[in-house]
Amino acid sequence: MTHYDAVVVGAGPAGSTAAFFMASSGLxxxxxxxxxxxxxxxxxxxxIYAEPLAEVVPEFWLEAPLERAVVRDGVWLLDRDSAVEIGFSGLRFAKAPFNKFTALRPRFDRWLAEKAVAAGAALETATVARELLYERKVLGRGAVCGVALDGGEKITAEVVVLAEGVQASLTRKAGLTEPLSADRVGLWVREVLSLPAEKIEDRFLLEKEEGAVLAMVGYPTGQSIGLAGIFTNRDSLSILLGMPLHLLMENRVSLPELLSSFKKHPLVRRLIAGGESMGYAAHLTTRGGVAARQKFYSDGVMVAGEAALMVSGRRGSDLAMLAGKLAAETAVQARARGDFSSRMLKNYKRKLEATFFMQNIRSAAGSVNYYDRYGDADYLMSTLANELAYKFFQVEKETDEEKTAKMTSLLLNKQLPVKSVRDLLAGLRDWGVL
Known part of the structure; x- marks a missing residue:
């Protein structure tokens, strides 16, 4: 049986960051x-967002395996043969301290874990923690004191940091979260297409090292809520598409078929033409921010990242890193006092509640509740926006007053204008724009 000051389960952004800061402090x-x-x-x-990552590794852009600095960010309200584009291009974001970068998770996660190892942490791969270990107690269950591995080996520790992702089996066993229902989980599929850098730069109006991110709603997921996106890497494109799991099940929708249809859209096809598939991946993500009954700590254990439902719009990995840092700070303080009880680890929750992102995560629940009531909001908003745009830009033999009257009639016949505004605001929050 091996003993450590701390065991971290999961070498994603939250886990590697927690391990890095604890090891750097001598644990x-x-x-x-x-x-x-x-x-x-x-x-x-x-x-990957620059400001949070800079708190972990200052001037990270000098060494991290990043793809492109994002200077173009946009949302397309997509219909069958058109798109209304909402976006921004900012060349300041091409220079330090930057704003955000596109990245490929296998490269980035490996680099961040190596930073933890360089700081003194031990890394064990292909290792599954199946159970939590508890201190023996005459009545009830004692504090968490380690983990039991798949092969039967046991590792004891003063504190366990759970950063195991959305599956969160140990987090549930610790009583820190409850199983998520299908309407609180989204399923995503991603395909990476290789494409020469010069073609990417030409099609997305970029220069060398610059990147673009395009989110697309409406057409990609039919008449259900959901989101698709195109991310420019150095010499490849990441194509993502996802929607709530319960809608996939209820409507018997196939994500691969939706992805194939999305790639054939006449406007999307022009951006990805000639790209060769490098592989697919699928992943579950949480929706709606922190659940009402979510807990972050107990005796001898803390949870960070997506295992703690720390997702807000398009942001997740950077929030996980910040949470991992706070968990590490709490563990270092607990070790100094020799107290890893929930009374001491409660400081972790206090630190979390003081952050900007916990407030954003909690408010994100409003968007999910809105979409639960209006599941066709994205579809109605996208079709209406495109119909209005066609009418506005089409040149006909009519007076300005006649054109305005036609557009007003179109707007009123689709749904109440106030509902359209609410749909747009909910969408902007859900997509991480507001």
């Missing part, structure tokens, strides 16, 4: 990863 740490290497089991939207 004896082991980082457990179920995949063959960090990142092999993971997938995310495709962007």
């Amino acid at each position: 004896k740490v082991v980082l457990l990863e179920r995949g063959d290497y960090p990142g092999s089991k993971n997938m995310f939207g495709g962007t």
Whole structure:
């Protein structure tokens, strides 16, 4: 039986960050990863945000395996043969300290885990933690004191940090979360297409090292809520598409078929033409931010990242890193006092509640509740926006007053204008724009 000051389960952004800061502070740490290497089991939207990552590794852009600095960010309200584009291009974001980067998870996660190892943490890959260990107590269950591995080996520790992702089996066993229903989970599929850098730059109006991110709603997921996106890497494109799991089940929709249809859209096809598939991946993500009964700590254990439902719009990995840092700070303080009880680890929750992202995560629940009531909001908004745009830009033999009257009639016949505004605001929040 091996003993450490801290065991971290999961070498994703939250786990590796927690291991890095604890090891940097002198704790004896082991980082457990179920995949063959960090990142092999993971997938995310495709962007890393600069400011949170700089808190972990200052001037990270000098060494991290990043793809492109994002200077173009947009949302397309997509219909069958048209798109209304909402976006921004900012060349300041091409220079330090930057804003965000596109990244490929296998490369990024491996690099971040290596930073933890360089700081002194031990990394064990292809290692599955099956059970939590508890201190013996005459009545009830004692504090968490380690983990039991798949092969029967036991590792004891003063504190366990759970950063195991959305599956969160140990987090549930610790009583820190409850099983998620299908309407609180989204299923995503991603395909990476190889494409020469010069073609990417030409099609997306970029220069060398610059990147673009395009989110698309409406057409990609039919008449249900959902989202698709194109992320520009150095010499490849990441194509993502996802929607709530319960809608996939109820409507018997196939994500691969939706992805194939999306790639054939006349406007999308022009962006990805000539790209050769490098592989697919699928991943579950949480919806709606922190659940009402979510807990973050107990005696001898803390949870961070997506296992704690820390997702807000398109943001997840950067929030996970910030949470991992706070968990590490709490563990270091607990070790200094020799107290890893829930009374001491409660400081982790206090730190979390003081952050901007926990407030954003909680408010994200409003968007999910809105979409639960209006599941066709994205579809109605996209079709209406495109119909209005066609009418506005089409040149006909009519007076300005006649054109305005036609557009007003179109707007009123689709749904109440106030509902259209609410749909748009809910969408912007859900897509991570607001």
